[in-house]
Amino acid sequence: MQPTKPDTLVLYDGMQTRGGAERVLLELVRHLDASACVGFVDRTLFPDAFEDGRLFDLNAHQRFDALRIAHMLYAFSTRGADIASRFGERIYSGAYSVLAERAGHEGRSIYYCHTPPRFLYDLRRHYESATPMVLRPALASLRNWLQPRFEAAVRRMDIVLANSENVRSRLRQHLGVEARVVYPPVDTHAFRWLSDDGYFLSTARLEPLKRVDVLIRAFLRMPSQRLVVTSGGSELARLRELARGASNIHFTGWIDDVTLSDCMGRARATVYVPVDEDFGMSPVESMAAGKPVIGVAQGGLLETVRPGETGVLLAPDFDTEEVCRAVLDMSQRNANEMRSACEERAAMFSRARFLERMDSILQHPDRQPH
Numbered sequence: 001m002q003p004t005k006p007d008t009l010v011l012y013d014g015m016q017t018r019g020g021a022e023r024v025l026l027e028l029v030r031h032l033d034a035s036a037c038v039g040f041v042d043r044t045l046f047p048d049a050f051e052d053g054r055l056f057d058l059n060a061h062q063r064f065d066a067l068r069i070a071h072m073l074y075a076f077s078t079r080g081a082d083i084a085s086r087f088g089e090r091i092y093s094g095a096y097s098v099l100a101e102r103a104g105h106e107g108r109s110i111y112y113c114h115t116p117p118r119f120l121y122d123l124r125r126h127y128e129s130a131t132p133m134v135l136r137p138a139l140a141s142l143r144n145w146l147q148p149r150f151e152a153a154v155r156r157m158d159i160v161l162a163n164s165e166n167v168r169s170r171l172r173q174h175l176g177v178e179a180r181v182v183y184p185p186v187d188t189h190a191f192r193w194l195s196d197d198g199y200f201l202s203t204a205r206l207e208p209l210k211r212v213d214v215l216i217r218a219f220l221r222m223p224s225q226r227l228v229v230t231s232g233g234s235e236l237a238r239l240r241e242l243a244r245g246a247s248n249i250h251f252t253g254w255i256d257d258v259t260l261s262d263c264m265g266r267a268r269a270t271v272y273v274p275v276d277e278d279f280g281m282s283p284v285e286s287m288a289a290g291k292p293v294i295g296v297a298q299g300g301l302l303e304t305v306r307p308g309e310t311g312v313l314l315a316p317d318f319d320t321e322e323v324c325r326a327v328l329d330m331s332q333r334n335a336n337e338m339r340s341a342c343e344e345r346a347a348m349f350s351r352a353r354f355l356e357r358m359d360s361i362l363q364h365p366d367r368q369p370h
Helices: 022-032 065-084 124-130 133-156 164-173 212-220 234-241 257-266 281-288 320-329 330-337 338-349 350-363
Strands: 008-010 035-038 056-057 089-093 108-113 159-162 198-204 228-229 250-251 269-271 293-296 312-313
Touching: 008 065, 022 035, 022 350, 035 065, 065 133, 065 320, 089 269, 108 164, 124 133, 133 164, 159 164, 198 212, 212 228, 212 250, 212 269, 212 320, 234 250, 250 293, 257 281, 281 293, 281 338, 312 320, 330 338, 338 350
Parallel strands: 008 035, 008 089, 035 056, 089 108, 108 159, 198 228, 198 269, 228 250, 269 293, 293 312
Antiparallel strands: none
16 A cells, blocks of 8 residues: 655745745645745744744755746756655645646645746836846746746646736736636734824835835925835845935834834835735735725735725826825825724735635635635
């Protein structure tokens, strides 16, 4: 008699920020009593993760993004695939871990998609223009190598899930794959209304597509309004320089979950305006704290924020003037009037709902979603 394989392995690209995708991984591992396989772990952010020894760390951490991606792709295609073959059920999360899926793997394979790699599809031109000319041939080679392998791996999945209707649409448009939507888990109980200290909060990573620079330029024009930026990223130095001398703009750098909850609970509102966000957990966390969101009418925010009830959605091509107008209109009274609606809306995206939906799909894969 053949020995049974261990139950479930959850695979994810790399734990380098305390973001939504990392939370999905940790929730699934905890809830399913599963093992995990990741490209790398930043132990300064996750010092206590997987202390029980159920982690397969491929150690694909590199200083430069391009080298890290190349290392991850190789690691998942080789060692990751061998690890995945030892398990009866595999749940892939992220864009690169799916390369560990091989034809002939026994059991069941599930893909929880946060987004197809955007440099292959909808943001192809953006990433190409942002790449130095000398490196563009290497980028083209990476695309040519990765795209067919990524698409083949996704089509081998028994179940494909998307973290939003927005990502579901991308999968349909770019890969011709139909997915079911399972919104990611937001720890809504960790956030609560504490006070209104009058400042506005930005929690987005400091990367170009998050458009935090537009927020800073707006607050430079409003010295009476305060902006607190609670994140880091590749643009930190540039944005600090942009805000130099502005006493109303404060950078905290990355902060722990308890401090973030406190900052959120004392803010007036959150300002979150990324380009076509996949889902966006920060707006839901803000609403869980009873704080409205000044966002943008794009991507996942169209699914979470209700304009006029739980916040304001700017036009996709907004400018600094529109940000200023939204901030100045968000008075203490207006923000407080949205508090109850925000809290009710956030409950729709709770951890409990995520786990309930995942259990339903994993236990009854053929049942139609409702």
